[in-house]
Amino acid sequence: MAVRLSQVMGRRLIAGIPTLWLLVLFLIPFIIVFRISFSEVRLAIPPYTPLINWHHGAPHLEVHWSAYSFLFTDPLYVSSYLYSLKVAAVSTLCCLLIGYPMAYAIARTGDATRPLLLMLIVLPFWTSFLLRVYAWIGLLKNNGVINNVLLSLGVVHHPLALIQTDFAVYIGIVYSYLPFMILPLYANLEKHDPALLEAAADLGARPWRAFVGVTLPQSLPGIAAGSLLVFIPAVGEYVIPTLLGRTDQLMIGRVLSDEFFENRDWPVASAVAILILLFLIVPILLLQRVERRQMEAGQ
Amino acid sequence: MRTRGWFARIALVLGLVFLYVPIVSMIVFSFNNSRLVTVWDAAHSPTLRWYGVLVHNEQILTAAWLSIRIAVTAASAAVVLGTLAGVALARFGAFRGRLLLAGMVTAPIVMPEVITGLSLLLLFVAMAQLVGWPRGVGAVTIALAHITFCMAYVTVVVQSRLAGFDESLEEAAMDLGARPLKVFFRITLPLILPAIASGWLLAFTLSWDDLVITQFVAGPGSSTLPMVVFSKVRFGVTPDVNALATILVLLVAAGIGISTVWMRYQQRRRERDLQLAAAANL
Amino acid sequence: MSSQPTPAAAPSAAATPDAAHYVRIVDVSKKFGDFTAVDHVSLDIRRGEIFCLLGGSGSGKTTLLRMLAGFETPTTGRIEIEGQDLSRVPPYERPVNMMFQSYALFPHMSVEKNVAFGLEQEHLGRDAIRRQVGEILEIVKMSGYGARKPHQLSGGQRQRVALARALVKRPKLLLLDEPLAALDKKLREHTQFELLNIQQRLGVTFIVVTHDQEEAMTLGTRLGVMNHGRIVQVGTPSDIYESPATRFVADFIGSVNMFAGEVCANGADGLCIRSADLGCTVRAERAAGGAHGATVWTAIRPEKVQISRTPPEGAEAAGGENLVAGAVKEIAYMGDTSIYLVRLDSGSMLRVTLPNVLRGAERPIAREERVWLSWHGSSPVVLTE
Numbered sequence: 001m002a003v004r005l006s007q008v009m010g011r012r013l014i015a016g017i018p019t020l021w022l023l024v025l026f027l028i029p030f031i032i033v034f035r036i037s038f039s040e041v042r043l044a045i046p047p048y049t050p051l052i053n054w055h056h057g058a059p060h061l062e063v064h065w066s067a068y069s070f071l072f073t074d075p076l077y078v079s080s081y082l083y084s085l086k087v088a089a090v091s092t093l094c095c096l097l098i099g100y101p102m103a104y105a106i107a108r109t110g111d112a113t114r115p116l117l118l119m120l121i122v123l124p125f126w127t128s129f130l131l132r133v134y135a136w137i138g139l140l141k142n143n144g145v146i147n148n149v150l151l152s153l154g155v156v157h158h159p160l161a162l163i164q165t166d167f168a169v170y171i172g173i174v175y176s177y178l179p180f181m182i183l184p185l186y187a188n189l190e191k192h193d194p195a196l197l198e199a200a201a202d203l204g205a206r207p208w209r210a211f212v213g214v215t216l217p218q219s220l221p222g223i224a225a226g227s228l229l230v231f232i233p234a235v236g237e238y239v240i241p242t243l244l245g246r247t248d249q250l251m252i253g254r255v256l257s258d259e260f261f262e263n264r265d266w267p268v269a270s271a272v273a274i275l276i277l278l279f280l281i282v283p284i285l286l287l288q289r290v291e292r293r294q295m296e297a298g299q
Numbered sequence: 300m301r302t303r304g305w306f307a308r309i310a311l312v313l314g315l316v317f318l319y320v321p322i323v324s325m326i327v328f329s330f331n332n333s334r335l336v337t338v339w340d341a342a343h344s345p346t347l348r349w350y351g352v353l354v355h356n357e358q359i360l361t362a363a364w365l366s367i368r369i370a371v372t373a374a375s376a377a378v379v380l381g382t383l384a385g386v387a388l389a390r391f392g393a394f395r396g397r398l399l400l401a402g403m404v405t406a407p408i409v410m411p412e413v414i415t416g417l418s419l420l421l422l423f424v425a426m427a428q429l430v431g432w433p434r435g436v437g438a439v440t441i442a443l444a445h446i447t448f449c450m451a452y453v454t455v456v457v458q459s460r461l462a463g464f465d466e467s468l469e470e471a472a473m474d475l476g477a478r479p480l481k482v483f484f485r486i487t488l489p490l491i492l493p494a495i496a497s498g499w500l501l502a503f504t505l506s507w508d509d510l511v512i513t514q515f516v517a518g519p520g521s522s523t524l525p526m527v528v529f530s531k532v533r534f535g536v537t538p539d540v541n542a543l544a545t546i547l548v549l550l551v552a553a554g555i556g557i558s559t560v561w562m563r564y565q566q567r568r569r570e571r572d573l574q575l576a577a578a579a580n581l
Numbered sequence: 582m583s584s585q586p587t588p589a590a591a592p593s594a595a596a597t598p599d600a601a602h603y604v605r606i607v608d609v610s611k612k613f614g615d616f617t618a619v620d621h622v623s624l625d626i627r628r629g630e631i632f633c634l635l636g637g638s639g640s641g642k643t644t645l646l647r648m649l650a651g652f653e654t655p656t657t658g659r660i661e662i663e664g665q666d667l668s669r670v671p672p673y674e675r676p677v678n679m680m681f682q683s684y685a686l687f688p689h690m691s692v693e694k695n696v697a698f699g700l701e702q703e704h705l706g707r708d709a710i711r712r713q714v715g716e717i718l719e720i721v722k723m724s725g726y727g728a729r730k731p732h733q734l735s736g737g738q739r740q741r742v743a744l745a746r747a748l749v750k751r752p753k754l755l756l757l758d759e760p761l762a763a764l765d766k767k768l769r770e771h772t773q774f775e776l777l778n779i780q781q782r783l784g785v786t787f788i789v790v791t792h793d794q795e796e797a798m799t800l801g802t803r804l805g806v807m808n809h810g811r812i813v814q815v816g817t818p819s820d821i822y823e824s825p826a827t828r829f830v831a832d833f834i835g836s837v838n839m840f841a842g843e844v845c846a847n848g849a850d851g852l853c854i855r856s857a858d859l860g861c862t863v864r865a866e867r868a869a870g871g872a873h874g875a876t877v878w879t880a881i882r883p884e885k886v887q888i889s890r891t892p893p894e895g896a897e898a899a900g901g902e903n904l905v906a907g908a909v910k911e912i913a914y915m916g917d918t919s920i921y922l923v924r925l926d927s928g929s930m931l932r933v934t935l936p937n938v939l940r941g942a943e944r945p946i947a948r949e950e951r952v953w954l955s956w957h958g959s960s961p962v963v964l965t966e
Binding site: 124239260 | 304306307308310311314315317318319320321322324325328338380381383384386387391394396397399400401402403404405406407409410411412413414415417418419421422424425428443444446447450454479480504507508510511514515525528529532533540541543544547548551552554555559562563
């Protein structure tokens, strides 16, 4: 490209404005969270100790580990972290098991019906997430639709405890995040050359062998992208466990929110956030890598 | 081949049933007369009773109006910022700061919302201390937060649209004498307009729907619709929320239905044109 | 470096310096990081000619073209048109237009709008634009298609629109990036001649980049062969085919039989080379001197070799020079010609092409048949690098 001052200025502006915006409203906020996580709570405005104290005119760094040591000594936090990871992992697996055959079926249907099917997958995503989770309350409650049907059919004699269970949380997460699993899988499966399966069959592979040997390995990037897109936000999920989940075992997102809003303990809330991020940094980097590769391959 | 094809097809049907049963049941029970929501009151149903309750609910209407205003603002600003970022990432090659921008722009998509919400609130508090602005949390801080996570989606949509377009289109325009700014407005912008439009809709929906981040950065007197709904449904099912959900679902379905029909029409016209061109081939 | 004589400097150039140095590429290099795409290229293009840059992928030909268009800035050196240095001029201010390999037609504009785009940038009046667009569409025979969108056109039609769009501004120099690559074989031949026709009519100077030697040969008044970022040889198509300067050029253009050998005599009647690979002595009448004992390569085009069942007359008198014997191993029938692969007594393979002049001629040479191969003393080309 010919180098010109006005052009260079223009480019700097185009890239610079969004960069600046994200620096101020995305990166700096994280630095603040990081910094507050090393403070102690106090009754003041703001409700935490400053990081740098001025003693006789000289700056004095004050680092408190109390928020973190608190997290590791109180079993509530440790169990919440582990529980969140378990819920996210199980839900991701369920999403994959349900979503893969669906994506496969869509990729194999004719050109005429495929847009309709894709629209049906995406449509719930455009309606309110909150209201879709809410809909499950009506289905799962003790006097909800499912229990009423089962009772009237005589399958059960007492209403099943469906809501406020792990099962309800799995249902809620799978239900809400299923499109995020199906779409990247579909995008991957749709690109597969049908001649590869024909070649496998021609070489004597039975359909199942051809699937395991040809289709599955090729769809690994789609599986990775879909699974990460479900797993990462599921770990920090707040609405679904609050509306559908247990009251005796909280997920970590809820713990963070409660620390902040109920206990007004900003340093502990910040430390919880930092530790969630530590758990997620590897999956997030992995996802960015998968997506960058796909974008490059697409070009 | 055959067995697996059937397995996948059955899974698809069951999956779609799974996706739509809750929505359908919500719509059905919005016409139920009973306050007990899930018990069908056959004597007095269907009824529009809860729609009447809904349109007279001052709190919901106020919140909906606030949500619309925030969503329009956030989507519009996010489209501008996201387009800039998308153009930079797709067209500027390897520039200084590319990695920073690319990393930051996609991160809000996957970041757990509680963390984004917490960090943004702490930023606003710190800013208020340092520069005296914003004076408090409310509609402005909600909009700022929404712009930040919405622009990520717009960037992705715009960037992938641009990646699908031959860069030589812009070079050709420049070669024919158009300056960079003109190239952008005459060539690049018209090409990515569909992406920008869908980016705007996506951003609008995300902003309109967001609860968790909004809860952190909202203040007293600035309750958005999801906040009001959440506080209502947290303590059980309320029939007027069913009515609200039905209206939203029908609006979205109508919108998507119309756009699908339109796209199909365009597609068909395009195919016909291609056949004509092939017939006229030299 | 810039003082080095350009191979293109023909004697007639001195008479009309302006025309001979219409476009000057002076010691131009382009580096992308550590990679040198174009390496100290100097080249003069004459006014009104079609100059073909020929090379494989990664040879630097496209980078050179993009520097001429202004999309890349040379790392060193300069590019002049009619004595004006354009190296730092942005593409939108250059009197140069380009026809892209992908055609790069704006999909959201009609054919007319596409062609008018360049004129609109010059702020011409509406009537003038309409007239000029009409004229150029007439020339490329696309008059009736002004209102169509690019996706409503066939590949050949798109190519014409792209050409019209690049020509309508009457550029001082038109750059064509693989102009025929996207067309199928039949259409390509037809378009080739039409392109020549239009170029002669408008008198615009063309620089064509191509990897297709056939395209380069038929289109180009002169060719520049590129390899590893350098110009290896510049000349007319027949210069390059008949007298390649290096082994690379000989091998890249057409097919060739190449054998290493040693210079054994250097007399008035040409150079004498003894080649163990070939199993005979080669006399090259049109080769310049070479030191006695130096290793050289002789290149002989397959169509310049005669094939016969008996030794040709007078072969004995020549003392076995330019004559070898062998057995036919493969015959490929190509329609207009046949290719014979002959295993020589030395063990090497030699390729011969013969035109199939007569239909159902006398008993053709068959596989495994023993044959004599000979060539005229003017045929071998002697290469030192």
